[in-house]
Amino acid sequence: MAITEKRKQELVKGTMGFCPGCGHNVVIRMIADVLTELEQDKNVIYGIGVGCSSLLGGGLHADRIHCPHGRAGAIATAMKRVNPENIVLTYQGDGDAYSIGLGETTAAAYRGENITVFIINNTNYGMTGGQMSHTTLPGQKTATSIYGRDCSLTGAPLRFPELVAANFNPAYAARGSVHNSENVARTKEMIKEALLAQMNGEGYSVVEILTSCPTNWNLSALEAMKRIENEMVPYFPIGEFAKREVK
Numbered sequence: 013m014a015i016t017e018k019r020k021q022e023l024v025k026g027t028m029g030f031c032p033g034c035g036h037n038v039v040i041r042m043i044a045d046v047l048t049e050l051e052q053d054k055n056v057i058y059g060i061g062v063g064c065s066s067l068l069g070g071g072l073h074a075d076r077i078h079c080p081h082g083r084a085g086a087i088a089t090a091m092k093r094v095n096p097e098n099i100v101l102t103y104q105g106d107g108d109a110y111s112i113g114l115g116e117t118t119a120a121a122y123r124g125e126n127i128t129v130f131i132i133n134n135t136n137y138g139m140t141g142g143q144m145s146h147t148t149l150p151g152q153k154t155a156t157s158i159y160g161r162d163c164s165l166t167g168a169p170l171r172f173p174e175l176v177a178a179n180f181n182p183a184y185a186a187r188g189s190v191h192n193s194e195n196v197a198r199t200k201e202m203i204k205e206a207l208l209a210q211m212n213g214e215g216y217s218v219v220e221i222l223t224s225c226p227t228n229w230n231l232s233a234l235e236a237m238k239r240i241e242n243e244m245v246p247y248f249p250i251g252e253f254a255k256r257e258v259k
Protein backbone atom coordinates (compact mmCIF):
# COMPACT_ATOMS: atom_id res chain seq x y z
CA MET A 13 0.00 0.00 0.00
CA ALA A 14 1.30 3.43 -0.89
CA ILE A 15 0.14 5.06 2.29
CA THR A 16 -1.01 3.62 5.61
CA GLU A 17 -4.17 4.68 7.43
CA LYS A 18 -1.96 5.95 10.26
CA ARG A 19 -0.06 8.22 7.86
CA LYS A 20 -3.30 9.48 6.30
CA GLN A 21 -4.46 10.55 9.74
CA GLU A 22 -1.13 12.20 10.44
CA LEU A 23 -1.33 14.12 7.16
CA VAL A 24 -4.82 15.34 8.01
CA LYS A 25 -3.89 16.25 11.58
CA GLY A 26 -0.61 17.83 10.50
CA THR A 27 1.53 15.66 12.75
CA MET A 28 3.78 14.27 10.03
CA GLY A 29 6.42 16.94 10.49
CA PHE A 30 5.16 19.73 8.26
CA CYS A 31 4.32 23.15 9.74
CA PRO A 32 0.60 23.89 10.26
CA GLY A 33 -0.90 25.16 6.98
CA CYS A 34 1.90 23.76 4.81
CA GLY A 35 0.80 22.59 1.35
CA HIS A 36 3.11 19.57 1.14
CA ASN A 37 0.86 17.22 3.07
CA VAL A 38 -2.15 17.97 0.83
CA VAL A 39 -0.11 17.05 -2.24
CA ILE A 40 1.33 13.90 -0.70
CA ARG A 41 -2.13 12.72 0.26
CA MET A 42 -3.37 13.34 -3.30
CA ILE A 43 -0.48 11.47 -4.93
CA ALA A 44 -0.99 8.52 -2.58
CA ASP A 45 -4.72 8.44 -3.27
CA VAL A 46 -4.26 8.60 -7.06
CA LEU A 47 -1.68 5.81 -7.00
CA THR A 48 -4.17 3.68 -5.09
CA GLU A 49 -7.01 4.56 -7.48
CA LEU A 50 -4.84 3.60 -10.46
CA GLU A 51 -3.77 0.39 -8.67
CA GLN A 52 -0.15 1.46 -8.88
CA ASP A 53 0.42 1.79 -5.14
CA LYS A 54 2.41 -1.45 -5.00
CA ASN A 55 4.17 -0.73 -8.28
CA VAL A 56 5.54 2.77 -7.64
CA ILE A 57 9.15 3.65 -6.89
CA TYR A 58 10.36 7.20 -6.53
CA GLY A 59 13.10 9.76 -6.05
CA ILE A 60 12.84 12.57 -3.52
CA GLY A 61 14.57 15.91 -3.60
CA VAL A 62 16.25 17.67 -0.68
CA GLY A 63 14.03 20.06 1.26
CA CYS A 64 10.74 19.81 3.12
CA SER A 65 9.80 17.58 0.17
CA SER A 66 12.15 15.01 1.71
CA LEU A 67 9.44 14.25 4.24
CA LEU A 68 7.57 12.40 1.50
CA GLY A 69 9.92 9.55 2.36
CA GLY A 70 8.05 9.04 5.62
CA GLY A 71 4.66 9.21 3.93
CA LEU A 72 4.70 7.08 0.81
CA HIS A 73 5.62 3.51 1.56
CA ALA A 74 7.53 2.28 -1.50
CA ASP A 75 11.14 1.79 -2.56
CA ARG A 76 12.78 5.16 -3.01
CA ILE A 77 16.05 7.02 -3.34
CA HIS A 78 16.72 10.24 -1.46
CA CYS A 79 18.57 11.95 -4.29
CA PRO A 80 21.52 14.33 -4.07
CA HIS A 81 20.16 17.86 -4.17
CA GLY A 82 18.54 18.63 -7.54
CA ARG A 83 19.52 15.36 -9.19
CA ALA A 84 16.21 13.48 -9.04
CA GLY A 85 15.66 13.91 -12.81
CA ALA A 86 18.83 11.94 -13.52
CA ILE A 87 18.20 9.34 -10.84
CA ALA A 88 14.59 8.77 -11.86
CA THR A 89 15.82 8.32 -15.43
CA ALA A 90 18.00 5.45 -14.29
CA MET A 91 15.28 4.00 -12.06
CA LYS A 92 12.84 3.88 -14.98
CA ARG A 93 15.31 2.56 -17.54
CA VAL A 94 16.34 -0.27 -15.22
CA ASN A 95 12.77 -0.95 -14.04
CA PRO A 96 10.54 -0.06 -17.00
CA GLU A 97 7.61 -1.95 -15.50
CA ASN A 98 7.52 0.27 -12.42
CA ILE A 99 5.84 3.65 -12.17
CA VAL A 100 8.63 6.13 -11.41
CA LEU A 101 7.99 9.58 -10.01
CA THR A 102 9.98 12.39 -8.47
CA TYR A 103 8.80 14.72 -5.72
CA GLN A 104 10.87 17.90 -5.53
CA GLY A 105 10.65 21.48 -4.33
CA ASP A 106 11.16 24.54 -6.52
CA GLY A 107 14.60 25.09 -5.00
CA ASP A 108 15.62 21.50 -5.61
CA ALA A 109 14.17 21.04 -9.10
CA TYR A 110 14.80 24.50 -10.51
CA SER A 111 17.44 26.46 -8.60
CA ILE A 112 19.84 23.67 -7.65
CA GLY A 113 18.91 21.04 -10.24
CA LEU A 114 17.74 22.91 -13.32
CA GLY A 115 20.25 21.05 -15.49
CA GLU A 116 19.07 17.56 -14.56
CA THR A 117 15.41 18.58 -14.38
CA THR A 118 15.49 20.10 -17.86
CA ALA A 119 17.62 17.33 -19.35
CA ALA A 120 15.14 14.62 -18.29
CA ALA A 121 12.33 16.61 -19.92
CA TYR A 122 14.43 17.23 -23.03
CA ARG A 123 15.10 13.51 -23.42
CA GLY A 124 11.39 12.77 -22.99
CA GLU A 125 12.00 10.23 -20.24
CA ASN A 126 8.90 8.21 -19.41
CA ILE A 127 8.78 9.46 -15.81
CA THR A 128 6.41 11.70 -13.85
CA VAL A 129 7.82 14.77 -12.13
CA PHE A 130 5.99 16.60 -9.32
CA ILE A 131 7.41 19.99 -8.36
CA ILE A 132 6.12 21.72 -5.26
CA ASN A 133 6.37 25.47 -5.83
CA ASN A 134 6.24 27.53 -2.62
CA THR A 135 8.44 30.35 -4.00
CA ASN A 136 11.33 29.72 -1.62
CA TYR A 137 13.74 27.27 -0.03
CA GLY A 138 11.36 26.34 2.76
CA MET A 139 13.51 23.94 4.72
CA THR A 140 16.55 26.17 5.11
CA GLY A 141 14.75 29.32 6.23
CA GLY A 142 13.10 30.88 3.19
CA GLN A 143 15.86 31.86 0.76
CA MET A 144 15.13 33.08 -2.78
CA SER A 145 14.53 30.40 -5.41
CA HIS A 146 13.89 30.42 -9.16
CA THR A 147 10.16 30.91 -8.47
CA THR A 148 10.43 33.76 -5.94
CA LEU A 149 8.13 36.46 -7.29
CA PRO A 150 9.36 39.87 -8.48
CA GLY A 151 9.70 42.11 -5.42
CA GLN A 152 9.24 39.21 -2.98
CA LYS A 153 11.25 39.60 0.20
CA THR A 154 13.12 36.48 1.30
CA ALA A 155 16.09 35.74 3.55
CA THR A 156 18.40 36.36 0.57
CA SER A 157 16.41 39.12 -1.15
CA ILE A 158 15.72 41.32 1.84
CA TYR A 159 14.77 44.36 -0.28
CA GLY A 160 12.60 42.26 -2.62
CA ARG A 161 13.66 40.20 -5.64
CA ASP A 162 15.24 42.40 -8.26
CA CYS A 163 14.76 40.56 -11.57
CA SER A 164 17.23 42.83 -13.35
CA LEU A 165 19.91 41.11 -11.25
CA THR A 166 18.47 37.61 -10.80
CA GLY A 167 16.46 36.86 -13.92
CA ALA A 168 12.69 36.40 -13.76
CA PRO A 169 10.77 33.58 -12.05
CA LEU A 170 10.80 30.38 -14.09
CA ARG A 171 7.62 28.91 -15.59
CA PHE A 172 8.83 25.36 -16.09
CA PRO A 173 5.70 23.50 -17.31
CA GLU A 174 5.24 26.19 -19.99
CA LEU A 175 8.91 25.90 -21.00
CA VAL A 176 8.63 22.12 -21.32
CA ALA A 177 5.35 22.31 -23.22
CA ALA A 178 6.70 24.85 -25.70
CA ASN A 179 9.96 23.05 -26.41
CA PHE A 180 10.10 19.35 -25.56
CA ASN A 181 6.83 17.78 -26.80
CA PRO A 182 6.01 16.20 -23.42
CA ALA A 183 3.17 13.77 -22.85
CA TYR A 184 1.74 16.06 -20.19
CA ALA A 185 2.64 19.40 -18.58
CA ALA A 186 0.40 21.25 -16.13
CA ARG A 187 0.25 23.49 -13.08
CA GLY A 188 -2.15 23.02 -10.20
CA SER A 189 -2.63 24.58 -6.79
CA VAL A 190 -3.89 23.67 -3.32
CA HIS A 191 -5.29 27.04 -2.25
CA ASN A 192 -8.95 25.94 -2.22
CA SER A 193 -11.01 22.79 -2.55
CA GLU A 194 -11.85 23.41 -6.21
CA ASN A 195 -8.17 23.55 -7.11
CA VAL A 196 -7.30 20.58 -4.93
CA ALA A 197 -9.82 18.53 -6.93
CA ARG A 198 -8.49 19.90 -10.22
CA THR A 199 -4.91 19.19 -9.22
CA LYS A 200 -5.79 15.63 -8.31
CA GLU A 201 -7.03 15.15 -11.87
CA MET A 202 -3.73 16.56 -13.18
CA ILE A 203 -1.78 14.11 -11.04
CA LYS A 204 -3.90 11.32 -12.47
CA GLU A 205 -3.38 12.48 -16.08
CA ALA A 206 0.38 12.64 -15.56
CA LEU A 207 0.58 9.13 -14.11
CA LEU A 208 -1.73 7.75 -16.81
CA ALA A 209 0.59 9.21 -19.45
CA GLN A 210 3.47 7.26 -17.95
CA MET A 211 1.39 4.09 -17.64
CA ASN A 212 0.54 4.43 -21.37
CA GLY A 213 4.23 4.83 -22.22
CA GLU A 214 3.63 8.28 -23.71
CA GLY A 215 6.77 9.93 -22.32
CA TYR A 216 7.63 12.72 -19.93
CA SER A 217 4.97 14.22 -17.64
CA VAL A 218 5.28 17.08 -15.17
CA VAL A 219 2.89 18.75 -12.73
CA GLU A 220 4.00 21.82 -10.81
CA ILE A 221 1.82 22.51 -7.79
CA LEU A 222 1.51 25.90 -6.08
CA THR A 223 1.65 25.41 -2.31
CA SER A 224 1.88 27.43 0.86
CA CYS A 225 4.83 27.99 3.18
CA PRO A 226 3.24 30.04 5.98
CA THR A 227 6.31 29.72 8.20
CA ASN A 228 8.71 31.48 5.83
CA TRP A 229 6.10 33.80 4.37
CA ASN A 230 5.33 35.01 7.91
CA LEU A 231 1.62 34.54 7.27
CA SER A 232 -1.16 32.59 8.94
CA ALA A 233 -2.34 29.43 7.20
CA LEU A 234 -5.38 31.25 5.83
CA GLU A 235 -3.39 34.29 4.70
CA ALA A 236 -0.96 31.95 2.95
CA MET A 237 -3.76 30.41 0.89
CA LYS A 238 -4.92 33.90 -0.08
CA ARG A 239 -1.38 34.80 -1.11
CA ILE A 240 -1.33 31.85 -3.52
CA GLU A 241 -4.56 33.07 -5.11
CA ASN A 242 -3.75 36.78 -5.17
CA GLU A 243 0.00 36.82 -5.86
CA MET A 244 1.14 33.46 -7.22
CA VAL A 245 -1.66 32.49 -9.60
CA PRO A 246 -1.40 35.73 -11.64
CA TYR A 247 2.26 34.92 -12.34
CA PHE A 248 1.95 31.12 -12.44
CA PRO A 249 -1.31 30.35 -14.25
CA ILE A 250 -3.15 27.16 -13.42
CA GLY A 251 -3.89 24.84 -16.30
CA GLU A 252 -2.76 22.16 -18.72
CA PHE A 253 -0.09 23.28 -21.19
CA ALA A 254 0.52 20.00 -23.00
CA LYS A 255 -1.60 16.87 -23.23
CA ARG A 256 -1.35 14.14 -25.81
CA GLU A 257 -4.42 12.42 -27.11
CA VAL A 258 -4.31 8.71 -26.30
CA LYS A 259 -4.77 6.76 -29.52
Ligand SMILES: Cc1ncc(C[n+]2csc(CCOP(=O)(O)OP(=O)(O)O)c2C)c(N)n1
Nearest residue numbers: 062063064065081105106107108137138139
Ligand atom coordinates in the same frame (compact mmCIF):
# COMPACT_ATOMS: atom_id res chain seq x y z
C1 LIG B 1 24.29 20.37 -2.06
C2 LIG B 1 23.38 21.06 -1.08
N1 LIG B 1 23.24 22.39 -1.15
C3 LIG B 1 22.41 23.04 -0.29
C4 LIG B 1 21.73 22.33 0.66
C5 LIG B 1 20.80 23.05 1.61
N2 LIG B 1 19.41 22.89 1.29
C6 LIG B 1 18.63 21.96 1.91
S1 LIG B 1 17.03 22.03 1.44
C7 LIG B 1 17.36 23.33 0.38
C8 LIG B 1 16.32 24.00 -0.46
C9 LIG B 1 15.00 23.32 -0.49
O1 LIG B 1 14.08 24.12 -1.15
P1 LIG B 1 12.91 23.50 -2.00
O2 LIG B 1 13.44 22.49 -2.94
O3 LIG B 1 12.13 24.61 -2.60
O4 LIG B 1 12.05 22.69 -0.94
P2 LIG B 1 11.06 23.22 0.19
O5 LIG B 1 11.79 23.04 1.47
O6 LIG B 1 10.70 24.64 -0.11
O7 LIG B 1 9.86 22.31 0.06
C10 LIG B 1 18.71 23.69 0.42
C11 LIG B 1 19.31 24.77 -0.39
C12 LIG B 1 21.89 20.93 0.70
N3 LIG B 1 21.23 20.17 1.57
N4 LIG B 1 22.73 20.32 -0.17
Ligand code: SF4
Nearest residue numbers: 030031034064138225
Ligand atom coordinates in the same frame (compact mmCIF):
# COMPACT_ATOMS: atom_id res chain seq x y z
S1 SF4 C 1 9.07 25.42 6.20
FE1 SF4 C 1 7.43 25.84 4.70
S2 SF4 C 1 7.55 24.15 3.18
FE2 SF4 C 1 8.67 23.51 5.04
S3 SF4 C 1 7.17 22.36 6.28
FE3 SF4 C 1 7.16 24.51 7.00
S4 SF4 C 1 5.52 25.52 5.83
FE4 SF4 C 1 6.04 23.57 4.77
Ligand SMILES: [Mg+2]
Nearest residue numbers: 105106136138
Ligand atom coordinates in the same frame (compact mmCIF):
# COMPACT_ATOMS: atom_id res chain seq x y z
MG1 LIG D 1 10.35 25.45 -2.04
